[in-house]
Structures are given as structure tokens and as C-alpha cells.
Amino acid sequence: MITLKVNGETHSLDIEKEMPLLWAIRTEIGLTGTKYGCGIAQCGACTVLVDGKAVRSCSLPVANAEGKEITTIEGLSHNGTLNKVQQAWIAEDVPQCGYCQSGQVMAATALLNRTPNPDESDIDAAMAGNICRCGTYVRIRRAIKRAAGKA
Amino acid sequence: MTRHEKLSRREFVISAATATGGLLVGLTVPGYAAEFADQTWAADSADPREVNAWVAIEPDETVILRCPMAEMGQGTGSGLPMLLAEELECDWSKVKVEFSSVNRNIREHNIYGDQLTAGSRGIRTSWPYVQQAGASARARLIQAAAMKWNVPAKDCSAVQGKVVHKASGRSLSFGALVADAAKVKLAAEPAIKTPDQFKFAGTRQPRLDSPAKSDGSAKFGIDTREKGQLFASIMSCPVFGGKLVSVDDSAVKNRRGISHVVKLDDAVAVVADNYWRANEALKLLKPVWDGGAAAHTDSAQFNKAYRDALDGPLVTARNDGDARSVIAKSQHVVTAEYETPLLAHATMEPCNATVHLTKDRLDIWMGSQSALSNAEMAAEETGLKPEQIYFHQMYLGGGFGRRTFGDELRHAIRVAKAGNIDVPLQLLWSREQDMRADRYRPQSAIRLKGALSPDGKLEALYIQSVCGSIAMSTGRKVPDGIDGTALEGIGPSVPYNKVPNWYTGQMLKNTHVPVAYWRAVGGSQNCFYLESFIDELAHAAGRDPLEFRRSLTDRVDSVAVLNKLEQISGWGKPMPAGRGRGLSLVENHGAVGGQVAEVTIQANGAVKVDRIYAATDAYHVVNPNLVDAQIEGGAIFAMAAMMYGEITVKNGAVVQGNFNDYRMLRLPDAPDVVTALALTGGKDKDGKPKWGGVGECSVAPTAAAIANAIFAASGKRIRSLPLKNIRLTELASL
Ligand code: FES
Ligand code: FES
Numbered sequence: 001m002i003t004l005k006v007n008g009e010t011h012s013l014d015i016e017k018e019m020p021l022l023w024a025i026r027t028e029i030g031l032t033g034t035k036y037g038c039g040i041a042q043c044g045a046c047t048v049l050v051d052g053k054a055v056r057s058c059s060l061p062v063a064n065a066e067g068k069e070i071t072t073i074e075g076l077s078h079n080g081t082l083n084k085v086q087q088a089w090i091a092e093d094v095p096q097c098g099y100c101q102s103g104q105v106m107a108a109t110a111l112l113n114r115t116p117n118p119d120e121s122d123i124d125a126a127m128a129g130n131i132c133r134c135g136t137y138v139r140i141r142r143a144i145k146r147a148a149g150k151a
Numbered sequence: 152m153t154r155h156e157k158l159s160r161r162e163f164v165i166s167a168a169t170a171t172g173g174l175l176v177g178l179t180v181p182g183y184a185a186e187f188a189d190q191t192w193a194a195d196s197a198d199p200r201e202v203n204a205w206v207a208i209e210p211d212e213t214v215i216l217r218c219p220m221a222e223m224g225q226g227t228g229s230g231l232p233m234l235l236a237e238e239l240e241c242d243w244s245k246v247k248v249e250f251s252s253v254n255r256n257i258r259e260h261n262i263y264g265d266q267l268t269a270g271s272r273g274i275r276t277s278w279p280y281v282q283q284a285g286a287s288a289r290a291r292l293i294q295a296a297a298m299k300w301n302v303p304a305k306d307c308s309a310v311q312g313k314v315v316h317k318a319s320g321r322s323l324s325f326g327a328l329v330a331d332a333a334k335v336k337l338a339a340e341p342a343i344k345t346p347d348q349f350k351f352a353g354t355r356q357p358r359l360d361s362p363a364k365s366d367g368s369a370k371f372g373i374d375t376r377e378k379g380q381l382f383a384s385i386m387s388c389p390v391f392g393g394k395l396v397s398v399d400d401s402a403v404k405n406r407r408g409i410s411h412v413v414k415l416d417d418a419v420a421v422v423a424d425n426y427w428r429a430n431e432a433l434k435l436l437k438p439v440w441d442g443g444a445a446a447h448t449d450s451a452q453f454n455k456a457y458r459d460a461l462d463g464p465l466v467t468a469r470n471d472g473d474a475r476s477v478i479a480k481s482q483h484v485v486t487a488e489y490e491t492p493l494l495a496h497a498t499m500e501p502c503n504a505t506v507h508l509t510k511d512r513l514d515i516w517m518g519s520q521s522a523l524s525n526a527e528m529a530a531e532e533t534g535l536k537p538e539q540i541y542f543h544q545m546y547l548g549g550g551f552g553r554r555t556f557g558d559e560l561r562h563a564i565r566v567a568k569a570g571n572i573d574v575p576l577q578l579l580w581s582r583e584q585d586m587r588a589d590r591y592r593p594q595s596a597i598r599l600k601g602a603l604s605p606d607g608k609l610e611a612l613y614i615q616s617v618c619g620s621i622a623m624s625t626g627r628k629v630p631d632g633i634d635g636t637a638l639e640g641i642g643p644s645v646p647y648n649k650v651p652n653w654y655t656g657q658m659l660k661n662t663h664v665p666v667a668y669w670r671a672v673g674g675s676q677n678c679f680y681l682e683s684f685i686d687e688l689a690h691a692a693g694r695d696p697l698e699f700r701r702s703l704t705d706r707v708d709s710v711a712v713l714n715k716l717e718q719i720s721g722w723g724k725p726m727p728a729g730r731g732r733g734l735s736l737v738e739n740h741g742a743v744g745g746q747v748a749e750v751t752i753q754a755n756g757a758v759k760v761d762r763i764y765a766a767t768d769a770y771h772v773v774n775p776n777l778v779d780a781q782i783e784g785g786a787i788f789a790m791a792a793m794m795y796g797e798i799t800v801k802n803g804a805v806v807q808g809n810f811n812d813y814r815m816l817r818l819p820d821a822p823d824v825v826t827a828l829a830l831t832g833g834k835d836k837d838g839k840p841k842w843g844g845v846g847e848c849s850v851a852p853t854a855a856a857i858a859n860a861i862f863a864a865s866g867k868r869i870r871s872l873p874l875k876n877i878r879l880t881e882l883a884s885l
Contacts, residue, residue: 015425016407019425019427023425023426023427027425028425030376031367032367032373032374032376033366033367033368035371035499035500035548036373036426036501037499037500037501037810038809038810039582040582040811042809042811043810043815045499072367073366073367074367074368076366077366082365082366086366089361089365090361090362093357093358093776093780094365095224095358095360095361096224096781096784097223097224097498097499097500097546097548097550098224098363098371098546099499099500099546100548101364101365105365123818124819125819127818127819128817128819130817131499131810131815132499132818133498133499133549133551133788133815134499134788135784135785135786135787135791135816137787137816137817137821138783138823138824139780139783
């Protein structure tokens with residue numbers, strides 16, 4: 001049995017310990033906001049927070065996620081209010097197809113948790129692992145600054 | 152997520168934004184809450200809330216608008232409902248949008264058009280019937296109210312979701328009128344508005360799907376979760392056109408969760424209760440393939456074959472004046488050869504389809520650019536009647552031309568059939584399968600010659616092109632050896648009208664690698680070629696590239712775009728050493744677009760693109776906010792291909808498999824993109840308002856603008872892509 005704590009809820013799952021966290025979240029737990037894009041830690045679509053840090057869930061075996069606080073895109077809002085990154089995303093109309101955006105929002109959230117006042121190079125470093133095929137980078141940058149109160 | 156939660160979420164955004172300086176001009180509509188429905192697809196049958204097939208009104212005055220096109224990021228899912236609302240005169244804050252039913256479209260004789268979301272035509276070809284649908288619904292609501300009040304309909308009008316009778320001050324909400332309105336018979340359908348009558352369309356509005364795409368609730372095809380659903384991973388024969396000979400499945404049959412190993416003619420699939428289990432098992436299989444003769448081909452052979460074919464024979468595709476003899480007699484001829492490779496679409500969401508096949512019904516959940524034709528294909532595959540196919544349109548995680556053919560759907564159906572699987576089955580292409588079973592942007596090579604007069608005028612262009620044919624690859628005829636997609640940007644669709652002698656000859660040349668539409672289609676390579684070459688000619692003539700282009704056109708749209716670009720980019724201002732500015736101008740998919748790139752060449756020869764200025768004339772636009780987004784994204788999409796994009800073939804199979812070897816542009820390398828519209832409005836030759844598309848016109852200019860900027864900065868001319876293969880420090884200056 002694998003025990004995962006996702007968005008504050010505990011799930012006991014009868015799954016292989018080497019199953020990547022991504023597939024446990026998407027298929028076993030049924031939270032589909034976290035996306036599959038590459039499976040090899042190249043694109044960031046699967047980004048979740050593990051103890052507050054941005055992690056590529058496609059490359060993290062569930063055994064290594066046990067006992068940690070896992071947060072997915074579905075767990076970012078509090079009492080129905082979106083977090084400030086999500087609000088900035090909507091205000092700047094960042095998404096196009098939207099498929100990468102859960103991962104982008106998670107990466108940006110981790111950045112702002114760690115560095116509330118990021119400069120350009122902080123943003124570059126934190127977001128370099130997240131591909132957006134639609135090319136929404138201009139607005140991603142703008143939205144992060146807005147969320148940091150720099151808009 | 153309930154509607155209420157979404158509403159409060161949106162309201163919160165507005166107040167929060169205002170607190171930080173209130174820059175959300177477009178969001179300041181009080182109570183703004185138009186959105187997509189949580190279940191994106193509409194029901195498959197008419198319902199009593201409908202005024203017509205496009206418009207339904209709930210008792211609480213929620214206005215449901217149906218969108219015939221797919222939403223793959225391009226924004227039509229917000230733009231077309233805006234056009235409907237413009238005609239309907241409803242309260243936009245109460246709007247909820249669904250994708251129109253494919254099944255109903257089949258049964259009700261194409262009431263929703265062709266449902267083909269491609270070619271930047273989401274708005275440019277569907278505005279007449281979408282506007283008509285809104286206008287017709289409005290006229291019926293007005294008529295219903297007029298009958299109730301016993302007054303002439305012409306004395307009533309629709310305002311913000313109500314019909315009002317000004318003389319008596321009476322009004323009735325749409326919701327109260329819907330049942331009567333649905334029964335109204337009109338002598339004639341009302342005229343639709345012309346763009347100069349628009350009050351709402353044309354204004355900057357937020358996209359309807361931003362909230363759902365920022366909180367993880369947006370459902371893509373891959374997110375389908377039906378009761379009892381199984382998951383399949385598939386591998387196609389690595390050599391296109393090859394066959395599966397045999398596969399030993401003994402190693403995987405007993406693995407946990409595996410229910411089926413399915414052999415198709417040209418692929419093998421594993422079905423399991425979790426996608427990861429299916430895909431892990433698939434990786435363990437050692438299928439034996441027969442790739443046939445194609446298994447002995449590679450990119451080096453192809454590259455040579457395309458270049459060699461430039462010497463003809465070519466089919467004449469354009470012939471104005473007498474370019475051949477002008478070139479023969481000219482004292483100043485510039486010649487250059489260019490080439491570009493195959494490209495993958497690599498949509499962020501790998502292709503997938505979920506099917507539930509039963510004896511008398513097939514349900515499909517996927518995001519498709521061509522849901523209607525995919526449903527018809529599914530009918531053929533299953534032997535069911537088209538009206539037994541129920542296609543549930545979902546969000547597309549990118550399209551770019553890939554999601555029109557239904558290859559993934561065909562796989563899902565065949566696996567379900569061959570495996571006798573009568574529960575819902577989700578077939579998902581792994582990234583590697585997605586990269587290697589694509590239909591690619593065609594490969595091509597080109598030779599361009601230009602004749603300049605002694606005073607630097609362009610007298611003739613002579614273009615020889617060898618290009619892959621999408622038509623041939625997709626089984627369509629190419630009468631006279633002409634495929635329009637291969638000519639885009641070098642044949643008829645160019646922004647110039649003052650080149651007196653112009654010849655374009657072309658040979659269509661395919662290999663066993665399938666080719667298809669890739670965002671901007673022919674323009675993706677041809678605009679790079681022509682616009683780089685125009686830059687070469689300008690420099691050879693000793694003329695400023697912008698002024699040189701001005702001398703080649705007096706088209707209103709081209710001139711407007713050049714003027715706007717000059718203004719926003721600071722064209723002509725000196726730049727420091729090592730930096731350069733490059734320009735390009737294109738016509739693509741019904742619009743004219745120009746870009747100016749600013750680059751810095753670093754000491755090691757690496758190119759940094761600092762900024763791209765983009766000016767676009769799409770004549771009329773529905774939502775400038777989304778147009779800007781398309782142009783920003785289009786330039787970055789194009790730049791990714793320019794820098795890194797290259798699919799190569801070895802032993803008949805595609806080499807690249809994932810984002811480690813098919814690289815993408817990432818945020819730190821992405822330039823700032825500054826957009827501006829240069830809308831000239833106007834009418835087409837039939838007197839109808841002119842509409843352009845921006846999804847592709849934004850892509851076509853980028854590579855040339857960057858390459859021309861590199862030349863301006865370094866004196867080095869880029870004649871083949873991608874840039875990653877070129878060491879600028881080793882390239883001779885011109
Ligand atoms: S799916 Fe995990 S990084 Fe791409
Ligand atoms: S919005 Fe489409 S991939 Fe990022």
C-alpha cells in the first residue's frame with residue numbers, strides 16, 4: 001500500500017511503488033488538472049508541489065512521495081478563492097490552449113513562495129523547465145510580475 | 152466547479168485587480184461572468200430552452216451560445232460567441248458557451264457548418280452563418296414579444312437580454328419569451344450587421360476559458376474519465392507504410408493490470424487499467440516490423456534529392472511578364488538557394504481519443520479540429536451510421552494542423568474493435584509515438600533569382616521550388632501538378648503587386664514520410680525564403696529593406712502594415728555593433744502581417760532575439776485581446792522552429808522522439824513581442840466585409856525577420872534552418 005497526501009487528503013493506494021506520481025494522481029486519484037506532456041522531466045506539464053517545491057511528477061516514483069505534502073493545481077485555491085498566481089493568470093489572459101498552464105501556474109507558485117520579489121533572472125530560472133507550445137511566455141512573465149505586485 | 156463558484160471567482164479577480172491599480176479595462180464590466188460550460192459539448196438533441204439550434208435561454212436568463220469551431224488556444228471559442236452575442240443583443244455577463252453538437256450537425260443537415268477549425272478560418276469563414284444565427288434568434292424574440300403586446304415588431308428592439316417597446320415602456324426578458332420565439336415563423340430572415348454597426352464585437356474582452364485553464368478544471372480529451380474506462384498505449388511501425396510482422400507478448404500478458412495486447416496491421420497496442428501500466432508493458436514488447444524499401448532511406452538522401460530536383464522539370468505555377476528573358480538580359484542578377492526540413496507539430500497534449508464502441512452506438516471524447524469529418528470516418532471504420540456516432544468535443548491541447556485527420560481516433564477504434572473492448576477505452580499516444588507518427592511540415596528546397604536595374608529596382612523574380620505536397624500525401628489529386636499549399640507565399644499569395652516579371656515553377660516531391668498542414672502551411676517555409684531573399688535583393692541594390700519593400704507594393708493592407716511597423720519598431724534608428732534589426736512582410740491565410748526582429752549576436756556567435764514587433768492587417772477583428780495573444784504566440788511558435796525545429800529520418804524512421812531531441816523555445820529565450828493592429832477594413836470582391844485570420848499570419852513572418860536581423864548584425868546570411876545546425880562564427884560573411 002502506498003499512502004499519498006494530496007491537497008490535504010490522504011489516499012491509500014494499492015499501486016506499484018515505482019509508479020510515477022503523475023499517473024497515480026491522474027488515474028488512481030482522478031485529479032486530471034496535472035498533465036502528461038513528455039514523461040521524461042522535459043516539459044513541466046506535470047508539475048506539482050512536493051513540500052512546497054516544484055517537482056516533475058512524471059519522474060517521481062510514488063514511493064518517494066510518501067509522507068510528503070503534495071499539492072496539485074486543484075489544491076491551490078482556498079475557500080473557493082484562487083491563489084494570486086491564478087488570479088494574475090486570468091487577469092493577463094495567459095492561457096491559449098491551456099494544456100501547459102497547470103504546470104506553469106505550479107512552477108510560478110513555487111517561485112513566489114520561495115522568492116516573493118523575483119527579478120527577471122529568478123523568473124527565467126524558475127520557469128525554464130516549463131514548455132509552452134502556444135508561446136504564452138510574454139504573458140507568463142507579465143502575470144508573474146503582477147502576482148508579485150509589480151504590475 | 153459550479154457556476155456560482157466561477158462567478159465569485161471572476162468577481163474576486165475584478166476587485167483584486169482594481170485594488171492593484173485597476174488596469175483591467177476590458178474586465179471592468181460589472182458582474183462580468185461569461186464563461187465556458189463545465190461540460191464543453193452541447194447535448195445532442197434540441198431542447199425546449201432553444202430559440203434556435205445556436206441559442207438557448209435558461210429560466211434564470213443564462214444565455215447558452217453554441218460555438219461550431221474547436222478551441223485549441225486560438226480564441227475562436229470566445230470570438231464566435233461574441234459575434235453571436237453582438238447580433239442577439241443579449242447580456243454578455245450571462246453567457247455560457249458550449250461546442251455545438253456534431254451528432255446534431257449530422258442529423259440536421261449541417262446546421263453548424265463544416266466544423267472544420269483550420270486554415271485560420273474560425274472567424275474569417277464562419278461569420279456569415281454565426282451572425283445570421285444570432286440575428287435570426289433576436290428577430291424571433293422580438294416578434295414573440297410584439298405578438299404578446301400586439302404591437303408592430305418594428306417598434307420593438309432587443310437590449311441587453313430584453314425586448315423593449317419604447318413607446319409604452321414595456322419590456323420582457325429573453326427567458327420569458329423563449330418558448331414563443333421558438334415557434335415564430337418569419338417571412339424572411341433578418342439582415343445581419345455590418346462591422347461598422349458592431350457595438351461589442353471589436354472590443355477588447357477577456358477570454359472565456361482563462362479561469363478554467365488557470366485552475367485545472369478545463370477538460371481536454373486526455374482528461375476523459377468514464378466509468379470502467381481502460382487505457383491503451385500504441386506503437387506504430389517506425390517506418391511509415393510498414394507492417395507488423397510479429398510480436399511476442401508473453402513477457403507482458405501477466406503483468407499487473409494488462410488486459411489486452413492488440414495487433415493491428417501496422418501497429419501494436421497494450422491495454423491496461425492505468426496508462427502507465429499499458430505504456431511500460433508496450434516498451435517491453437519487441438515487435439518485428441517490415442519497413443519495406445523505405446527502411447533504407449535517410450535524411451541525407453532526401454536533402455540531396457530535393458536540391459537536385461531544382462534543376463527541373465518544373466510546372467509553371469505563376470508567370471507574369473517574362474521573368475526568364477529579363478533575368479537573361481540583366482546586368483545584375485542575385486541568386487540564392489535555401490532549404491528547410493520536416494517539422495513535427497508536437498502539440499503540448501499528445502494525440503489521444505477515448506471511444507466507447509457498442510453494437511449500435513459509438514461515443515467519442517476528444518479534441519478535434521475536424522470533429523464532423525472525424526465522426527464520418529468513425530462511421531466508416533465501425534460500419535455504424537453517421538447518426539450513430541456521438542462526438543463529444545473537448546478542449547484541444549494545441550492543434551497547429553495536427554488534429555484534423557483523426558489518426559489517433561482511428562487507432563482507438565481499431566484497438567477497441569480488434570480487442571472486442573466494449574467499455575470506454577482511452578488511447579493515448581506517448582510523446583514518442585506522437586513525435587514519430589506525425590504528419591510533418593513538408594521538406595523543401597528553393598532557388599531564387601532576382602534581376603535588379605542599374606538604379607536598384609526589382610525587375611524580375613524567378614523562383615524554382617521543390618516541395619512536399621500535402622494534397623498528394625493525404626490522397627487528393629493534384630491536377631496539373633499544382634498544390635496550392637506548396638505555393639503559399641511564393642505564388643499568388645504574396646503582399647507585393649508591383650513586381651513586373653514574376654515566374655514561379657514548382658515540382659511536388661514526396662517521400663514515404665507523410666506530410667500535412669503545419670501552422671502557416673506553405674508560408675511557414677516559403678515566407679522565410681521569399682522574405683530573406685527580398686532582403687538579399689535590398690542589400691544588393693543598396694536600398695533600405697523597408698523602403699525597398701514599399702517600392703514593390705501599393706496594396707492598402709501591405710502599405711498599412713509597413714507604415715505601422717516603421718512606427719512601432721523605430722525602424723532606421725541606429726543600433727550598436729553586434730545588434731541588428733530585420734524586417735519581413737507576408738500575406739498568409741487571408742491577412743497581411745509584418746514583423747521586425749531585434750537580435751544581439753553574442754561573442755560565441757549565439758543569437759539572442761531580444762524583441763519582435765508585429766503589425767497585422769486582418770481587416771476586421773472580433774477581439775483584439777485574443778488577436779494580440781495569437782500574434783505573440785505565433786511569433787514564438789515560429790521562432791522555436793527556426794532555432795531548433797528539425798525532424799530527421801534514419802533507416803526510414805523518424806529519429807527524434809521527445810523534447811530532449813526535438814527542442815522547444817523556453818521562457819528565458821523567448822523575446823518580448825510587441826503587437827499592433829493596422830486594420831484597413833474594407834470589402835472583398837463580392838462586396839462582403841473582409842475578414843482575415845491571425846492564427847497563421849503571425850507565424851509566417853518570423854523566421855525571415857530574425858534571419859534578416861542576423862544579417863544586419865553580422866553580415867551572415869542564413870539560408871537553411873534550423874539555426875542550431877549553423878555555427879555563425881564559421882559562416883562566411885557576404
Ligand atoms: S510530463 Fe513531466 S516533465 Fe513533461
Ligand atoms: S497554452 Fe498551449 S501549451 Fe501553453
